[in-house]
Amino acid sequence: MIIFWVSVLALGILLYVLLDGFDLGVGILFGFTYNDDKRRVMISAVAPFWDGNETWLLVAGVVLWGAFPIIYAILFSALYLPLVFMLAGLILRGVAFEFRNKALHLRWVWDAAFAGGSLLAAFMQGLMVGALVAGLPISHGNYTGGEFGWLSPFSVLCGAGLCLGYALLGACWLVRKCSGEVQAGAYRLIPVLSLMAFAMLTAVFTVALREHLQVLDRWLERPYLFIFPVLGIAAGIGLISGVRRRRELEPLCFAAATFAAAFCTFAISFWPYMIPFSITIDAAAAPHSSLAFMFWGEGLFVLPLMLVYTALTCRVFHGKVRSQSDSY
Amino acid sequence: MHITALLLSRLQFAFTISFHIIFPSFTIGLAAWLTILEALHLATGRPTYRVLFEFWLKVFAVAFGIGVVTGVVMAFQFGTNWSVLARMSGPIQGPLISYETFMAFFLEASFFGILLFGRARVAPWLYLVSTAMVALGTTLSAFWIMVNNSWMQVPTGYVLSQGGFVPDDWPQILFNSVVWVRFPHMLLASYLTGAFCVAATGAWYVLRREFNAEARVMLHMGLGLAAVLLPVQLFFGHLVGDYVHDRQPAKFAAIEGRWHDEQPAGEVLIAIPDPATETDRYQIKVPVLGSLIGSLSLHSKEVGLTDFPREDRPPVAIPFFAFRIMVACGLIMLLLAWVGTYLSLKHRLERHRALLQIIFASFPLPFIAILTGWFTAEVGRQPWTIYGLLRTADAVTPILATRTALISLVVYCTLYAFIGAFGVLFIYRLLRAGPGGRLVLPPGSGRGRPLLTGNDPLIAAPESP
Numbered sequence: 001m002i003i004f005w006v007s008v009l010a011l012g013i014l015l016y017v018l019l020d021g022f023d024l025g026v027g028i029l030f031g032f033t034y035n036d037d038k039r040r041v042m043i044s045a046v047a048p049f050w051d052g053n054e055t056w057l058l059v060a061g062v063v064l065w066g067a068f069p070i071i072y073a074i075l076f077s078a079l080y081l082p083l084v085f086m087l088a089g090l091i092l093r094g095v096a097f098e099f100r101n102k103a104l105h106l107r108w109v110w111d112a113a114f115a116g117g118s119l120l121a122a123f124m125q126g127l128m129v130g131a132l133v134a135g136l137p138i139s140h141g142n143y144t145g146g147e148f149g150w151l152s153p154f155s156v157l158c159g160a161g162l163c164l165g166y167a168l169l170g171a172c173w174l175v176r177k178c179s180g181e182v183q184a185g186a187y188r189l190i191p192v193l194s195l196m197a198f199a200m201l202t203a204v205f206t207v208a209l210r211e212h213l214q215v216l217d218r219w220l221e222r223p224y225l226f227i228f229p230v231l232g233i234a235a236g237i238g239l240i241s242g243v244r245r246r247r248e249l250e251p252l253c254f255a256a257a258t259f260a261a262a263f264c265t266f267a268i269s270f271w272p273y274m275i276p277f278s279i280t281i282d283a284a285a286a287p288h289s290s291l292a293f294m295f296w297g298e299g300l301f302v303l304p305l306m307l308v309y310t311a312l313t314c315r316v317f318h319g320k321v322r323s324q325s326d327s328y
Numbered sequence: 329m330h331i332t333a334l335l336l337s338r339l340q341f342a343f344t345i346s347f348h349i350i351f352p353s354f355t356i357g358l359a360a361w362l363t364i365l366e367a368l369h370l371a372t373g374r375p376t377y378r379v380l381f382e383f384w385l386k387v388f389a390v391a392f393g394i395g396v397v398t399g400v401v402m403a404f405q406f407g408t409n410w411s412v413l414a415r416m417s418g419p420i421q422g423p424l425i426s427y428e429t430f431m432a433f434f435l436e437a438s439f440f441g442i443l444l445f446g447r448a449r450v451a452p453w454l455y456l457v458s459t460a461m462v463a464l465g466t467t468l469s470a471f472w473i474m475v476n477n478s479w480m481q482v483p484t485g486y487v488l489s490q491g492g493f494v495p496d497d498w499p500q501i502l503f504n505s506v507v508w509v510r511f512p513h514m515l516l517a518s519y520l521t522g523a524f525c526v527a528a529t530g531a532w533y534v535l536r537r538e539f540n541a542e543a544r545v546m547l548h549m550g551l552g553l554a555a556v557l558l559p560v561q562l563f564f565g566h567l568v569g570d571y572v573h574d575r576q577p578a579k580f581a582a583i584e585g586r587w588h589d590e591q592p593a594g595e596v597l598i599a600i601p602d603p604a605t606e607t608d609r610y611q612i613k614v615p616v617l618g619s620l621i622g623s624l625s626l627h628s629k630e631v632g633l634t635d636f637p638r639e640d641r642p643p644v645a646i647p648f649f650a651f652r653i654m655v656a657c658g659l660i661m662l663l664l665a666w667v668g669t670y671l672s673l674k675h676r677l678e679r680h681r682a683l684l685q686i687i688f689a690s691f692p693l694p695f696i697a698i699l700t701g702w703f704t705a706e707v708g709r710q711p712w713t714i715y716g717l718l719r720t721a722d723a724v725t726p727i728l729a730t731r732t733a734l735i736s737l738v739v740y741c742t743l744y745a746f747i748g749a750f751g752v753l754f755i756y757r758l759l760r761a762g763p764g765g766r767l768v769l770p771p772g773s774g775r776g777r778p779l780l781t782g783n784d785p786l787i788a789a790p791e792s793p
Contacts, residue, residue: 048441051396055433061403062426069418069492076407076414077725083408084736087401088743094397095747098390102754147729287494290419298430306430309438316446 001291004299005067006281012063014263016056018169018256019310023050025170027093027118028163029189030111038182039111041321045177047097048317052310054090059306066294068284070141071274078136078143079128079150086124092117119163126162130155130204133215133266138278154207161200165259168193172239172252179320183248190243190251194236214277218269225268232261334724336733337409340740342706344401346699347744351395353698356470356515357522358388359463362443364549366459370452376541383542383763384526387755389444394751396437398744403429409733413713413723416492420501421476428472435465467515474511475502480714481705482506482575493714506575509567516561517701519553521694524661526550527668528691529759531684542763548672551687554665562658572708573622576715578640579708581633582647584618585611593618593630598652601644606634640711647708650700657697664690 023046030042065072076083096114103110131150136143143149171193174186208216219225235257242250270276274284285291362384369377403425406414414421439461442450446458484504485497495501527550533543573580581587585596587606595618599611619628633641664687671677677684713720 048445051437051440052434054396054400055429055437058400058403058429058433059426061407062422062429064422065403065407065414065418066422066424066426069415069422072407072418072422073411073415076404077409077411077727080408080725080728080732081735083404084739087404088739090400091397091743091747095393095751098393099747099750099754102390102757103750143727147732286419286422287489289495289498290423293495293498294423294426298427302427302430302434306434309434313438313441316442316449 001288001295002067002281002285004295005063005285005291008299008303009060009063009067010263010267012056012060014260015310016053016060017263018259019053019056020050021166021259022046022169022173022252023053024093024118024122025166025168026173027114027170028122028167029170029174029186031115031119033185038185041178041182042174043097043100043114044321045174049313050094050097052313054094057090063294067286067291068274068281069286070284071279074138074141074143074275074279075132075136078145079131081147082124082128082131082150086121086128089117089120089122089124093121118166122163122166123159125159126165127151127155127159129162129266130158132276133158133208133213134211135214135276136278138275141279154204154211154213157200157204157207161197161204164193164197164200168197169252169255169259172255175243176248176252177321187243187246191240194239198236215269222268225265228261228265228268232258232265235261331730331734333728333730333733334721336730336737337724337728338720340409340733340737341405343737344398344405344740344744346702347748348395348398348402349698349702350695351391351398352466352469353514353518353521353695354525355388355392355395356463356466356518357520357525358384358391359459359466360519361522361526362388363456363459363463366456370456376545379763380542380545383758385443386758390751390754390758392436392440394747397747401740408736409725409728410713410723411725411727413718416718416723417480417714418492420479420486420493420495423495424472424476424479424501428469428476432465432469432472435461435468439465470514470518471511474514475507477705478504478507478510481510481709482571483714483717493717506571509564509571513561513564513568513701516557516564517694517698520557520561520661521698523550523554523557524694525691527554528688531688532759533762534678535681535684535688539762539764544678547668547677547687551665551668551672554661555669558658558662558665562662565655565658569621576709577631578633578636579642579647580622581631581635582642582644582708583651583704584622584630585644585648586618586630586632588632588634589629590618590632591629592616592625592627593622595621599648601648603644642708642710647704650703650707654697654700654704657693657700661690661693661697 026042026046030039033039033042061072064075092113094117096110096117100107100110100114127150131152134152134154136149137145168190171186171189175183175190178186235254239251239254239258242254272280272282274281362381365377365381365384368374369381406421406425439458442455442458443462447455450458479501482504483493484506485495485500486493487496488494526546530543530546530548530550533539534547569580572583584593585599585601585608586593587601587608592615594613594615596608597612597614599608599613602609616626618630619625622628622630633644664683668677668683668687671680671683709715711719711721713723
């Protein structure tokens, strides 16, 4: 039961990062695009998807609450301000989809909200992952790191890194969903963004070494973990080769694989801890009656349905975006 | 009053949830209305229904968007501001809220995309199914929220273990009588909200002598639905009162403005409750009616607030007044719906312009009723967050600094005021412009279209309507 819910949690987070990652990434790239036609195509490429994609964040949040309430309570109260700013970013990004088309003179406000909101949310998510990796001080089931304990050079670097990573995913999505100039621009961006993301990853790793982060010891203890960075690098090479050969789907798949590899690296470095290195999965799990109630309904029946809906949306909205006024 | 993280957290929760509830209560009703319109159009082929559908879908989209983004905040707020509550009741509330996300949000989010962007991409029947799925999603969402809130009002089916609440009887948590009177009460309130907004819009166009066919459909369907549902709603309201009377006597006494035990008890119609002297000033009171309402008896003894220690009493003024405002709104709506429906059945409604003006001006009533109803329920259960078991003051995140709480409160207030103002402006513009204009797909032309035709392009959103 516990393993099932850890897996669902991991699946939820991974799907969120991949799916909303490309939405947020397109939002970030949107901020650096000044041509109005291009902007319209970009926003249309994610408009039917963002709501469903963002819901995976909620899945991660509520599974955490239902299955691991201690973690939910500690983590969310410890990361109070980053969460508030992330939510503010997501709110701005979310309403911008609807409001942009309705605005008469103030469209620039919602364009700024879309780009700025995406950037803010992405940065805060990276920062929180960074703070978690760097280690949150916990004693007797309470966070003791203070109001700004999540803020460190390491966590800021992680925030910037995730923005680049999402932008990369976004560019790959644009290659897949768009044609013409937007697609060509996205093809050109992918190598640049990959290089920048790689440089940022190196910087993050250097800082981690300098600060002797505890997580690095896990890598020495578990040398098999190096398989994931190797897979990540392989996927990165696949990504660039896909771009060179102008394949439309390959960059997206390989970028997703890179993210998945990074995610597995984290997950397995932490195992069996949920908050490294103070609270284990078993210690955090809710009572069996809670986990079982969730399992026999939402786990067994609704979760597969959710995956079906996600697939259905992708099926209905497959193919390329074309700028045409044929929807609401 | 001393400013603490607790006070700020309470303000923040009250503000964010009050702002949020306005939009779901509107969209739950609208989603049902859209489903009816789409079904009617498929059944009759009458173009008016399609015109109305596309018109209200635009309004729905704005309200739904705000509802979604402000709802996400709620799922995080329990952890950020109320970590003790989140930890203790997580084994019960967490699974309930997770069911909401799993069952409701995915239905809404996925099929809403099809509603907005998929008219030309799916078969008409699938489009109707998508509309119904969005409506089902909003209803399921309301269900799980009401189960969750009802458990906090009347905790049941749990055992206390290791400083937390462990569920030991899920059927009892899901199917107790409190849930099944409060959920219909909220659902009916949402349908009434939709009905009154639709009727008010219809009245507006009749007054402006525009969109005649659509306006009449809106006016008649809206008022007719309200006329049928309002008596049912009053009945469920009475049942909700019964559970409060039996399970939350202090809240009931506060609502009634009853300070001391009475036998038989009178009913205070209106007064100014004075906590200092523990009396009601300027009261208008009907004898015996209090016993009749509370226990359906002419001589029952009814409990007063002074039976409870001061630290266990809710603040009196908010539940007392909020409840009366809610009831007044309900009664005015009942009157309007019945008179309006009677006249519309006699085909005389369009001639009564004064009545139409009142109906047009009545659209805030259901929103006010919903907000004041929730104020009654939530303030009335204070000082408890889990009734009788966990005090609000003990539920707040212990490590939360006042400054941090202030930052988040300011962020949310600014942001919500900003998006709320624009959302209302955009909805107003849509309503003022009225139905009509270009349709996404001319009525009827979508019929018999094969499901998911091969290569049709993803259609981008238009720049302006």
